[in-house]
Amino acid sequence: MEATTLAYAFVLVIIIGRFCCVLSAVESIRLARNKEFDGLTCPVSKTIFNADRVDNKIQCASLCTEASSCVGVFHHSQTKDCVGCSSFDKDDAPVLEGKQFYARRPQVFEGLEETNVALGKQTAISSISDSHDKAKGVDGNTNQDLKEGSCFHTDKETDPWWRVDLGAMYHIVDVTLFNRIDSDCEIGGCNRRTRDLRLSMGTTLESMNIVGTVPGQIDDIHTFLFPEGKQARYVQVTLEGLEYLHLCEVQVFGFPTY
Known part of the structure; x- marks a missing residue:
């Protein structure tokens, strides 16, 4: 019983630590959505990750934080897909209905207050x-x-x-x-x-x-x-x-x- 309790507590620490880091990453992630980019996604050649079962935009943004070459993410609130881009040009972006774009603050500005x-x-x-x-x-x-x-x-x-x-x-x-x-x-x-x-x-x-x-x-x-x-x-x-x-x-x- 004691071992089970300790294991459960350890899992909680991992989960809390994970989401603590995700939330702090908001400081380096632009979470404001631009409807001009809605319904698009990263071109294949500029996609650095394509994750499924990502429940919300905060978790999706955290994946971008962990990838130094990521400039922004597309998240789909229904399918839970999260796609990270190494660069993004609206004219080259494929259409994919339901996607919402969240752009990362340029790396040179990380830690600065806009x-x-x-x-x-x-x-x-x-x-x-x-x-x-x-x-x-x-x-x-x-x-x-x-x-x-x-x-x-x-x-x-x-x-x-x-x-x-x-x-x-x-x-x-x-x-x-x-x-x-x-x-x-x-x-x-x-x-x-x-x-x-x-x-x-x-x-x-x-x-x-x-x-x-x-x-x-x-x-x-x-x-x-x-x-x-x-x-x-x-x-x-x-x-x-x-x-x-x-x-x-x-x-x-x-x-x-x-």
Whole structure:
């Protein structure tokens, strides 16, 4: 009986220790899901592990932590499959319905605390509607009701845009957009206006490149993830077509380049 109890206790220690390590690994794993990558998986040539019976995203993320070449994982909540990628390019990724992507923080940044490097920085905008100034996109207030005074808003124009100057070079690991969700617009809601977006970054204004797109309407909160980091000083959001552009906050998380 005593031997059985000791054996049981030993198993508990192993299990607790295992999940202790898994949870601490969250600090080096990006667990925010980017719906832009939903329904994809790693190309075979870039797959470093393909595990089954992985119950949740935390356990799946821990497998990525243990593999130094892993930049992110796809987890399927129903089939419990967990696939790790050595690199990831959306254009090369096979389609596999049900997969959700979680990107690992670039290895060079392990142990560093990421911050919102856009907070309070200088901004520019294609036009301003009423008092909904460009600076409200980086004021730290994520309230998504325009009437509360913390959203920027352009006039209705072709390809309206908003941009933040981070003031220095940063390694950027994700950008999160907070859509306007109040109902003061015409039938259909204000959030439907924010659609067909493209996200651009550059080390200079002359070197801006498109790094992400959202065809159709964006989510109320939409995150672009960059598993291997993007080096940039400028970050710009552009709406393609004739429409208003309004967002209530743009968060740019990253690390300074030393």
